[in-house]
Amino acid sequence: MASEKNKQSDNQSKVYLEVVGRIKEIIDENQMAPGDKLPSERELTDILDAGRSSVREALRALELLGLIETRRGEGTFISDFRNHRLVEILSGFILQNEKAKKDVVKTRQLLEEICIYTLMNQSKKIDTSFWEAKESIDDGKFFAMLMGETDNYLLAKIWRIISNFEHSLNLPKIEVAKEHYLQLLKDINIGNVKIALKFYEEEIRKNVDFT
């Protein structure tokens, strides 16, 4: 009787779960789409009447699920969440086998190659000036951009999720000179698939070799 009285919406005893639900509502009601910015953590804290730590627990969970992405100093944004179960598999999977690590890396690289392939199929030209201006190039950010250039958001999303998990595995980071990334962009813009992919494999990923 009157069991619905407890909280506003539903069951959830834990605040962070409640917040997860409320965030979903916010997204729905405002018809928010991937890329849109969510209210800041402090705003949510106020709106949802919860502690910031609880809000963060919810956001972090959603982030690991690949539903949102956060950029320090900028905010929290909705990402493409249509892959759902992907994460489930990956998680249960990754925490078991050893070979899984290798597969994660390999799969990510495959996605990146497909990305390159896709871009060239679209005859996509990429603006290099932004990256030329940089001192050094972060591998993750670079390919995140590349993924974004394709009109296949699913590809980008899968890549991001896998990348995210890979990150949590504490694998050795790769170091690639800025010039190599720029060369890759150049190859892509020129439009020679074979050269671009070969360059990716041999220069960008040459030093990936972990046990």
Add this chain to the structure above:
Amino acid sequence: MASEKNKQSDNQSKVYLEVVGRIKEIIDENQMAPGDKLPSERELTDILDAGRSSVREALRALELLGLIETRRGEGTFISDFRNHRLVEILSGFILQNEKAKKDVVKTRQLLEEICIYTLMNQSKKIDTSFWEAKESIDDGKFFAMLMGETDNYLLAKIWRIISNFEHSLNLPKIEVAKEHYLQLLKDINIGNVKIALKFYEEEIRKNVDFT
């Protein structure tokens, strides 16, 4: 300059992600199984040299993933990975629109292209006799085989899950002539990536168009 090694400073990896990784290590090293109890939050805070809030962010994320289970007053326990109630959370979050269905199909096809691409990169030769002997070819079984031919377990598993999920959506089934599948195999064995992928897109998946 002056970018000392204060705490965990520079590398953009977030503490909570690192904690996720460390927890995984703990589980691995101690050969922990579902049902086993993890160190308490405060212990982890001490062991991992991180704030309790960060530890909790990691734990909450893992909890939402269904990897761990927490019981107030008792502790945190490794949960059976098979308990994926995660799907409900995500589906509630996402499966609202019809477009999601389309995305599932797109994703699967993308994975299949990646598969083909991978096989050819491995210069994998596929035995066609088994399929030639058949009267008709089941699309699912065919690509299940292809996935199995790659040595990337993760890729295969992702595809399998998505494929299963797609089945549950009762989408119209595609009908492709046996000869087309055989032709694809032939293209793969020959080793021309462009032709094989083009053939896949235009012949194997040409008739995929649902609303």
Add this chain to the structure above:
DNA sequence: ATCATTAAGTGGTCTGACCACGTAAATCCA
């Protein structure tokens, strides 16, 4: 105009303080 500086906003993290709950030890009482 251009560049450097400042300020404000945002996520990232840590700490300390409580509360709610469960358990086991200590205690009490018949």
Add this chain to the structure above:
DNA sequence: TGGATTTACGTGGTCAGACCACTTAATGAT
């Protein structure tokens, strides 16, 4: 003694406040 009760402690749950690091926009100086 033996069972029931109380107590103390450990654990997760939550909150508030304080900084830090980074981004962006407003501001100021040249």
